[in-house]
Amino acid sequence: MTRTLEQAAVERHGDELYDAFLNRTTVPNLRDRVAGITITDAYHIQAHFVERRVRAGEAIVGKKIGVTSRAIQEAIGVFEPDFGQLTSAMAFEDGAAIDLDSLIQPRAEAEIAFVLKRDLKGPGITATDVLRATDHVRTCFEIVDSRICGWDIKIEDTVADNASCGVYVLGEDKADPRDVDLTLAGLLVERDGEAVASGVGAAVQGSPLNSVAWLANRLGQLGIPFRAGEVILSGSLGPLLPVSDGGLLVATIGGVGSCSINFRRGGVHA
Amino acid sequence: MLDAAAIEKLTGIVAAAQAAPHTIAKLTDDYPGMTVADSYAVQDALLARWQAEGRVLAGYKAGLTSKAKMDQMGVSEPSFGLLMADTIDADGGIIPTGKLIHPRAEAEIAFVMKDELAGAAVSIGDVIAATDFVQPALEIIDSRFEKFKFDLVSVIADNGSSARFLLGGRPRRPQELDLRTIGILLERNGEVAAMASSGAVLGHPARAVQMLVAWLHARGRTLPAGSIVLTGGATEAIPVTKGDAIAARFQDMGGISVRMER
Numbered sequence: 001m002t003r004t005l006e007q008a009a010v011e012r013h014g015d016e017l018y019d020a021f022l023n024r025t026t027v028p029n030l031r032d033r034v035a036g037i038t039i040t041d042a043y044h045i046q047a048h049f050v051e052r053r054v055r056a057g058e059a060i061v062g063k064k065i066g067v068t069s070r071a072i073q074e075a076i077g078v079f080e081p082d083f084g085q086l087t088s089a090m091a092f093e094d095g096a097a098i099d100l101d102s103l104i105q106p107r108a109e110a111e112i113a114f115v116l117k118r119d120l121k122g123p124g125i126t127a128t129d130v131l132r133a134t135d136h137v138r139t140c141f142e143i144v145d146s147r148i149c150g151w152d153i154k155i156e157d158t159v160a161d162n163a164s165c166g167v168y169v170l171g172e173d174k175a176d177p178r179d180v181d182l183t184l185a186g187l188l189v190e191r192d193g194e195a196v197a198s199g200v201g202a203a204v205q206g207s208p209l210n211s212v213a214w215l216a217n218r219l220g221q222l223g224i225p226f227r228a229g230e231v232i233l234s235g236s237l238g239p240l241l242p243v244s245d246g247g248l249l250v251a252t253i254g255g256v257g258s259c260s261i262n263f264r265r266g267g268v269h270a
Numbered sequence: 271m272l273d274a275a276a277i278e279k280l281t282g283i284v285a286a287a288q289a290a291p292h293t294i295a296k297l298t299d300d301y302p303g304m305t306v307a308d309s310y311a312v313q314d315a316l317l318a319r320w321q322a323e324g325r326v327l328a329g330y331k332a333g334l335t336s337k338a339k340m341d342q343m344g345v346s347e348p349s350f351g352l353l354m355a356d357t358i359d360a361d362g363g364i365i366p367t368g369k370l371i372h373p374r375a376e377a378e379i380a381f382v383m384k385d386e387l388a389g390a391a392v393s394i395g396d397v398i399a400a401t402d403f404v405q406p407a408l409e410i411i412d413s414r415f416e417k418f419k420f421d422l423v424s425v426i427a428d429n430g431s432s433a434r435f436l437l438g439g440r441p442r443r444p445q446e447l448d449l450r451t452i453g454i455l456l457e458r459n460g461e462v463a464a465m466a467s468s469g470a471v472l473g474h475p476a477r478a479v480q481m482l483v484a485w486l487h488a489r490g491r492t493l494p495a496g497s498i499v500l501t502g503g504a505t506e507a508i509p510v511t512k513g514d515a516i517a518a519r520f521q522d523m524g525g526i527s528v529r530m531e532r
């Protein structure tokens with residue numbers, strides 16, 4: 001995959017996405033107006049978008065892996081995952097109240113988050129290496145959000161838009177991944193006490209461990225470091241959930257733990 | 271409400287279809303006024319016939335326990351059916367296919383009861399306390415209706431599409447597990463064909479047992495000690511055919527496998 005865009009064009013599109021993020025607006029999808037855009041171009045645009053956030057004072061604290069389920073891959077027209085960068089401003093604590101008005105068109109997904117105790121440097125990383133390098137796993141909500149109008153995304157659009165990162169919440173419970181069969185970890189999501197969605201670890205690239213190994217190898221190709229202490233959101237176990245009605249969402253993952261998030265509209269300082 | 275003669279006639283039609291086997295038209299085609307109560311009257315009559323033939327009731331199955339299936343059928347509570355002891359197969363064994371029409375397989379959690387449960391309002395805690403163990407289960411369902419097309423009234427009269435089932439893998443005390451979050455993978459010939467979390471069944475599979483006990487109570491019955499309860503497919507039902515190898519893996523409950531007779 002090659003780069004086709006000039007640096008000026010990369011920066012222009014990255015700036016445009018950053019402005020949309022700041023102003024909580026959307027832009028039309030890139031693929032229909034940026035002739036010849038490749039996935040590599042999209043990662044360069046992402047890097048510039050994230051760089052703008054870092055220049056404004058945020059720190060990079062981890063990565064998210066997206067497009068990990070067969071259903072999403074078919075919808076979006078690719079057969080491998082993508083990744084985005086997590087920043088310090090995206091992190092919320094377990095049980096946090098999140099103002100829906102602080103986001104553009106949010107949706108929720110429940111995932112397994114990995115926290116590394118050792119650097120992982122691809123290529124050649126396997127699921128076994130991931131198990132050995134992981135300090136702990138936690139249940140996590142990722143609130144995805146799109147700066148692309150109407151979520152009209154294909155792979156180039158979402159990659160440029162930092163893999164549709166919004167905010168994320170890490171559950172307080174920690175588990176040692178050597179104690180859990182993550183492939184068979186079941187998910188239940190409840191909204192105000194009622195079961196609304198379920199899922200299973202195998203939906204994530206066969207196993208969330210495979211997803212993290214993929215990321216280590218992909219970052220290795222790109223020369224991006226993957227450091228101890230980083231948080232990795234490994235991909236959604238279940239369906240994307242609408243959140244526009246607000247409410248208390250609780251995700252529980254078998255052998256891993258719980259995580260909750262309280263959606264409000266207005267009146268909450270995000 | 272149908273009269274006794276109509277119930278008897280419908281019972282004969284279903285019993286013959288299950289024994290032969292062959293497909294039949296939806297029962298509501300000839301009896302459009304038929305109700306769910308009529309369907310359970312047919313089940314009662316089927317049970318009486320089967321017991322008179324020396325067959326033994328092993329327990330009950332819950333069906334329509336996932337939100338998707340309930341929405342599809344327009345109901346808010348599960349359906350229930352009879353599990354006969356002679357329809358149990360062995361873990362690692364062979365499912366006889368001679369009497370199957372268009373079988374499908376689903377993976378679910380089975381409860382085996384230690385104590386009798388009775389009453390209109392047992393709690394989830396009561397269900398857990400009365401359970402001897404839970405275990406992985408595979409259920410082979412098979413509708414006697416053409417192309418698996420039916421309505422609620424017809425499928426209940428057809429004993430909830432019950433055909434064959436087996437329990438296997440690791441028995442567990444329900445107190446030791448979070449039964450809302452057991453991940454389940456269902457495989458056919460070595461490929462993952464469906465996946466689910468146990469909480470897809472009513473948020474917690476013990477809720478199916480709870481609702482079964484209330485339903486039995488309303489009919490003047492109880493759930494006896496030793497009963498097997500299949501709590502309903504957590505995964506979708508996948509089509510299976512002669513010679514297929516079917517296996518399921520359950521988090522912290524081991525695996526279960528069976529082959530369809532060639």
